[in-house]
Amino acid sequence: MRPTSACLAPGFFKRSLDEFKRLSNFALKLEGLSSPRKAFPLIEFNQPEHVQLCKRMSDKDIGGFSTVNLDFHPVTQTEPSHVRFHGTISTQLPQNQPHIQKTGYAGWRTLERGSTIFGKSLWDVSMYNFLAIQFKSDGRKYFVNVQTESIVPTDIHQHLLHSKTPGEWETVLIKWSEFVRTNHGQVVEPQREILTQKVRTVGISLVHRVQGPYDLSISKMWATNATSEDELLNKAPVPSLQPRGVDLKNIKRRDSGVGRALRPKTAKMATPRYLTAQKISLLVLTRLYCSSSLPPSATIPILSFILSNSLPSAPSSARPRRSISSNQQDTSFSIDAFEHILQEHASSMPGRTLLDQFLKQMWEMNSFDALHALFDGILDLIAHPLDEEASDCIHLSKISPLGTFVRRAHLEFTRLQFDDSMKLWSSFIKYRAPTSQWTKRLAGLASGGVDAVISEMGLCPGDDLYEAAYGHLDEEDEQGAGVSQDDLDRILEFQLDRLQKLGDRVPDEMKGQLRSMVNSSGLVHRQAHLVQFFDAWKAGDYTSAFDNLHRYYDYAMQTREKIHYQYALLHMAILQADFGCFGEAIAAINETIATARENQDMTCLSFSLSWLNHMARAYPKQMKGAGYISMLGSERDALTFLKAKAKETKMYSLLSASLLNDAKLVLTTGDSVSRAIEHIYQASHLNIKENVHSYGSQMLLTASLYNRIGIPHLANVHCELLLDCYSRSSPTEERLRATGRRAFVMSERGGYDEAISTLEAVDATVHKSLKFHQYLVLCIGLIKLRRAIRRSDWIAATHLLETLKPTSSPSTPPLDPEMSFIQHDTYINYLVSTCQFPLAFETISSLAHSLKEDNADVHQRVSVLLMQADVWRKVGKPERGFSVALRAASALEGADTMLVGTLYSHLADSHMGLASPDPVSSSPATTMSPGTPKSSRFPAMRSRSANVAKAELYIDRARDCFKKAAYADGECEQLMKKAVIAKLRGDEKVAEEWAMRHNHVWEEAFGAQQL
Structure with a gap:
């Protein structure tokens, strides 16, 4: 019998002898009964020949143009001995090889250790928790690769090698359990735990396909439990960001974010799963x-x-809720x-x-x-x-x-x-x-x-x-040491519930407590990344929000929770839209809808369609510019579909929101107000019956409805009702908008100082959210601008307009869609008050064209027509304003009594302007001779009488509308107009009667308030 070539290979007997010694020590010292405390070296680059233990790889092996080098560098006073992994990444495809579609990678790995008399020589690191790497990075995205003796030989387990201090030496600890199974660079399923008993090779690769040079220095890689007896860990260099003289074990960073490695005196107890x-x-x-x-x-x-x-x-209507604080x-x-x-x-x-x-x-x-x-x-x-x-x-x-x-x-x-x-x-x-x-x-x-x-x-x-x-027992416990993993999960879920439903930010004190709890737990909590994402999002920190969102869902993918993928895309779409990136938002939401359909997730699908419908209404120009085309037809068809799906799947919160959106659509298109109230009452009944907490949206919509029909007092009452009765269950944004609407109602009746004080009295924690802070600043600024215009303080008004002037570019999204029209209205009011009529007319025309193009709210379109009629009246051309006001009157069909009354008032003013004597007819050239027959003067007199009669008719109609809307100022103004007309006719007695009726109405309306 002849020995095989593997048995005669150089080093075979030495490897076998070393393996026999290791197994003997393992058995004699009973090492399997306790966790090892010393380091287990995998590869140390102490000598030049150690470079020969590694294999270089790049796309050059398949015809690519990337280069890879491993150069040994001996120890110096400032650096340990190491190898320099460097070269250039190129994504150029090789010629005449059409089957190669992707290049741009480089890497290295250790060679397989060969065979022994006991079989293959493999590393057994099952008794160790971490893979430690001492390295210096250039900041690129490198991956750590571990190959095991798995069933599929091409499987590689990977983990991101993330550098905190590029350009400096650092040591990272990566949990073996956090490596992800991949094959040819793609994550594969099922995700099995890495076979740490049989590790074949370790290495590092660069696969992110960014062209240019790369440079990574590696000193050593070893398995460890991060104990005080780990000499390699103790000799690791201290990062320059850390102070000298600090216990090195306490500042080791772990790539999983678990904080400190060891307590100074005793081994830290692992966070219990449940029991405390x-x-x-x-x-x-x-x-x-x-x-x-x-x-x-x-x-x-x-x-x-x-x-x-x-x-x-679990929240229950039968139990008192926890305090919002x-x-x-x-x-x-x-x-x-x-x-x-x-x-x-x-x-x-x-x-x-x-x-x-x-x-x-x-x-x-x-x-x-x-x-x-x-x-x-x-x-x-x-x-x-x-x-x-x-x-x-x-x-x-x-x-x-x-x-x-x-x-x-x-x-x-x-x-x-x-x-x-x-x-x-x-x-x-x-x-x-x-x-x-x-x-x-x-x-x-x-x-x-x-x-x-x-x-x-x-x-x-x-x-x-x-x-x-x-x-x-006498030692002080770290903060969060008495909390189990179950308790910490409940705390994080509680914070997520507040962040998602109420829109709060995590208080600074609570941030410190959560950070201590998560660090002391020694584990990765994916909810912690999501909490950080929402907190950064509310703070307006786009970079941190984007990074934490990726961290959360990357970890969810690693832990086989792929059902969250569509929710990752949904959050990504909302995040992109919140920062004005509408093209990216549409791409993300389309992929969300496709993924939700594939996974048959009706909850995610319905919410995505509802959000898309809302965005198309709030940002029509930006959504059209980004290429959005509604997949459900008209907005009414989309709402019908959403209501049907909500009833089918018993998603009562979506059904309530769809009913409220239906009421908004009715008001926007100028349909019957009673129909809008019917939808609101249906939503209210559903909220009470199914315990849906949508009271804030319902109250705000009801307040808007009453404000449109000319009853601002009831609008103010509903805003107060939201703040007093439903504050705990309403999101911060809804409470803030209710406060803003109350402030504008106060300003409309002249209480500017009271309105500003109301907005400034908002809780200081609200200003921690960038979006809410901008809303408050915008409301306060607009109220101050209106006050300056009323008081003719043009210096203050000009100063405020520098920041409050609405954008004229259609591609620029407004700071707040609901406040955009108020900005334009206030700006036009400023231009008219300062007699800048050409610029005012140009601004009004541009706004009218924009609203018509977007099929905007009929209330806003009618208001713009009234602005245009008012400009024509002020420049001395009431006949031009007559046609505009007539178009505005026909647009509303009597639904808004306050607005209809204003329209009739403008029509009356226009007819009185037409009834005035023609200045041309009184010129010398056209003066009638004494012999002119009187019959020729009759048509002019009849025309004048007809215009005065029409003016009286429209004044009466305007007075009736103002009386229905309980608008005393408007009613008194119409009574004074009637008195003036009677006086012009020479009927002093009738004029006096109208004046007395004016005084009577004035005393009824304002006398009780003064008492």
Whole structure:
């Protein structure tokens, strides 16, 4: 029998001997029973020949033009020994090879280690948590590649090598569990965990196809548990951004964002999955509830306390809501919380409260064994289906909330390793320590130390065994150390709920607490990236928002949560649109709709279509310019489709929003107001019946409706109703818009100072959001500009217009779509007041053309026509304004009494202008001779009388409209016009009657207010 070539290869026997030594040490030293504390080198570039252990790769192997080099550099005073991975990336395709469609990559990896007598020589890093890399980067996007002995030989597990300090040496720790399975550069499914027992090669590649030179220096790569005995980690250079003299172990950055690697004195306890000292105390209280007879008055408070702190809270209309100012769920409550609940209730023992019974059971757990006894017997509280014997104890159903809590607590305790369960016991000792004085009141429970077993053994502080077990009790815990992963997830979900529904930003104090909790947990929480995304978005930080959104969904993809992909695209579309990138937003939302259809996610699909419909209405020019074409036909067809889908899938929030949008469409197109009110009442009924929290949108729309029909008082009342009654359930944006509308109503009746004070009194935290801050600044500026125009303060008005002048470019999106028309209206008012009539006419014409092109709100289009008629009247051409006002009157068909009254008033003014004597007829050239027959003067007199009669008719109609709209100023103005006409006719008695009626109406309207 002849040996194979592999057995005769150089180094075969040496590798076999080394492998035999390693396996022998592993067995003799029982290394598998504990985690290794020293480093496990994979590749160290200490000698020039170490470069020969690596293989270079680039697209040059297939005819490309990228270059790759590995040069060895010896150790210096400023740098460790390392290899320099450098070259040039080129995306040029090779000629005469049409099958090659993509180039532009380079990389290197270690060579396979060869065979031994035991088989292939592979690295076993299953006992290590991290891959450590010491490197210096140029800032490019490199990937770490790990190849294992997997079923598919071409599979490679990859992780981004992210540099925090490009151009400087740094050390990164990457969790083995965070590598993503890929094949030929594409993520593949299913995502299996990396086979760390059989690692073949490690390496680094550059695949992002950006042309130009690249340069990456690598000193070493090793597996580690980040302990104090890791010499390679301790010798790693300190980044220049960190102060000298700081413990190096405490500043190691991990690429997964888990914070510090090791506590200075003792190994940091991993964050528990579920169990904490608080939950152990809740279990004790649950056992007390089931095994003792409690007074009826204590049952509901105790059950509410247990469930609110053990299960995720669900909002209910039957329960009072949490205060809007609470920024997190109280998952780390102190032992004092039990005192507040139990101290008020008496127990079955005379002279004792439920708090005494609870603390007795807490302190009866006087050893680690007693903790095990608690969990071993806790399942006795669960009812057995076949057990029909009567018992004094309360048995819990398996599927009840309390039964679920008990069963999960028992399961999580059985999963704990000994070290973690011991530290859970230590945290429980520290948690109950503030109640030690109560033990003096309880018979037979004199405090005898932290552990009865320690007391029986005669150990005391200072003894080695005592210090090993309980020496760390005097140390202060880090912030967030008493929070489990389940608690942290609930806190992050709570913050996400506030960010998404209410639009708040995370307070600075809460940011610090969340950061400490996430860092102390030692794990990656994808919700943390989403919280940072929403917070950066509200702050207007586009770069950070974009980065955190990618981090969140990249991690979701790595953890096989690909259902979130369409929601990633949806958030991306909203983010792009919020910053004015409408082309990118449309591309993202179209892909969202396609992905949601493919995954049959009707919730995402319906919301995407609803958002697209809203954007087409709010930014018509920008959406058309970006190439948007509605896929559902007209806006009415889109709303009909959304309402049908919402009813079909029972998405009541979408149905309520669609009904409100239908009411908006009715008002926008000038249909019947009663029909709009019908849609609003349908939405209101749905909100009450299905507990949909859309009251803010409903109140704002109702306020807009009343404002349009000339009842600003009721509009103000509905805004106040939103702020006073629905503030807690309404988003910040809706509360802010209600405040802004109230301020404009105040300014319309002359209360400019009051309006500005109302806006300035808004909570300072609202200004932390860029969008909300811009809205407040815009509202305050417009009110100040209107006040300056009314007071003829042209210096202040000109100064304010420098920032408030509306944009004239159609491609530039308005700062706020709802405020855009108010900006134009105020600007035109300024131009007319300063007699800049040509510029005012040009601005009005441009605005009218823009509104007509966008098929805008009929209320705005009629208002523009009135502006144009008013300009013609002021320049002395009322006949030109007559036709404009007539078109405006026919556009509304009597739906808005306030606006119709204004139109009739303008028509009356136009007819009075036409009835005035013609200046041309009084010129000498056209003066009639005495012999001119009187009959020739009759047509002119009849025409004048006809115009005056029409003016009186329109004045009466305007007065009736103003009377219906409760607009006293307008009604009084029409009465004075009637008095003037009567006086012109020479009828002094009738003129006096009209004047008296004017005084009567004035006293009725304003006399009561003055009293």
